Amino acid sequence: MPAAPLQDVDVLVIGGGQAGLAAGYYLNRLRRDEASGRSGPAPSFAILDANPETGGAWQHYWSSLELFSPAAYSSLPGYPMPGWEGGGNPSADHVAQYLRTYEGRYKLPVHRPVRVASVRAATGGGYLTDTDRGQWTSRVVINATGSWSRPYVPLVPGSNRFTGQQLHTADYRGPEPYAGRNVVVVGGGNSGAQIAADLAQAAAVTWVTRHPPRYLPDDVDGRALFDIATRRVRALAAGEPAPAGVADLGDIVAVPAVRKARDAGLLRARPMFSRFVPDGVQWEDREQLDADVVIWCTGFRPDLQHLQALDLTTRNGVPATDPALPTRSADSPALFFLGYGDWCGPSSATLIGVGAAARDTVSAAQMAQMAPGFTAR
Template sequence: MCRSSQTRRACGRNDVVSTWDSLRLFSPAQYSSLPGRLMPSRPGELYPNAAHVVDYLADYEKRYDLPVQRGQRVDSVDRDGPVLRVGTDSGPWTARAVISATGTWTRPFLPAVPGRRDYRGRQLHTVQYRRPSEFAGQRVVVVGGGNSGAQIAADLAHARIDLIWVTQRPPRYLADDIDGRALFDAATARRRALDEGRTDAGGVASLGDIVAVPPVRAARDAGLLASRPMFARLNTTGVEWADGTRAEADTVIWCTGFRPALAHFAALRLRGTRGHIATVGTRAVDEPRLHLLGYGDWTGPASATLIGVGRPAREAARDIADFIRH
């Protein structure tokens, strides 16, 4: 059950879907499926959009009659003798084991760039972006060289918004024939190599930073996605590079990643390096009744993806079953 007080999940049409309109997965439907039910393909759509994914998840929930408790928000998890006490906005729960899958979407990361608090324009993060029409007539700076930054920059570029795209290093596109299938295989191979004591080949990071889904590929090939180096600071009206070059900007969109949403575990005092909780597989090292799922490779290879979450989820279920039996 564990859902943080800030989390908004796209599990059904009555929920809020916190994505931008043109969002695409970077794996075909058959490689974006949960265990037991393939995501159906749609004619003319290689990479599923957000609505497709929401429909699939709603159908998955209905097919397996999953007892989802909507509208119940988890604020805390603490020890209470032989059980864990889960504090929610509708009263406490007790559990012999808890799986937390709150992910990272509700903890957007904003870098400490000089002048960010002085800037008078609009600032938003990936999670707040919806569609290009909101920025008609504006100059927009998009910050970030990953998939979100590239997709949002392409979205704005296709709409002919006055765009500056800045990245820490020149954009690294994966080969056009590589998508989430190869990324899943690379993440799995890296984890296997590390577990066996072999050399770290770099996994997904060794392949590149950006999957060239069709809208990104089209914008890139049309010359609409020329990036500039990261600026040094913001001023009141825009951005400024180290050489003194300036650019006015009405809006800055920070596509700068996320951190794990783990504030509900503060009372357990489990946080370690980089804000992570130390785990063996999905099980918390210092609290064996707690499992974490879907936060990244530290909770299972590609565990934050639809296709990748199945294996660590099965391992967590087996581990919990064994723990309860004993």
């Protein structure tokens, strides 16, 4: 079988979820501006996505998951999310459909399914990206792979002795398989609260958290969180006294389903257990609880293994970025990280927050790919 041909673009976006599509929107706008004569040459670009379909992580969430905000405050740049006619806020399925429409509306050049194995500095500058469908060269890489494929589960003594089922947020699809079973939900963030609430009517749920749950005020939604984070980042950048951040307000957004379960007394958290036993879990005082299932709602880590060959500088466990532009790598002016959270842009892991980070990233990427004498390192 002949090898796939080498493909070349100015800007390669790795990841076709919400962050990758937002970058694609601004890259596509440069192309439209060139076609209309409003600007000079636009960079060529492509988006590589490991998923077989559009929708990013949203296509993998459980059906009852809902956004923190109404549709009007949950849009990517350029095209507002259509209104949601169901109860509460838009569902994960609604978001996935929105992303499918968004990609088609702007005819973004997404290639899928394509799995990236590694990104290397190319001889003479730029990057060589190896995938399961051939190689790409580019002058710029925008890495927008998210974290869904890297679930984090902490090590707890005795976990290999537990005879029940263990799964992660990434594996949860709904309450039906757990009806009538004893389920322990671990995690004091939004996923833990939402999954515990989702299961409360179907299973015997025990919710455990390392610290007492901290709910944000009931009137705080995703838009308010974005505004809070943005004001704090701007104040810090200007050397001004910083207002309280999101973490100072709480950890859990009280979306309608969580609020209903909380107010009904169904979300009473217990402290984290200390070890597993064959039939369940055990606390430090030797109290035991029988469990059929343990669901780890303990977060994710950025999916960056394919960048190991670049030997990037790290800071607090993630790639170091430029203080002047938090999406740009501190090691290279042509490598960017988009959509992973506050370390690469305030609220950049959210639908409403990723647009500003994508706009600034694409502007910087355009300049980087035009720079004379460019080298990747």
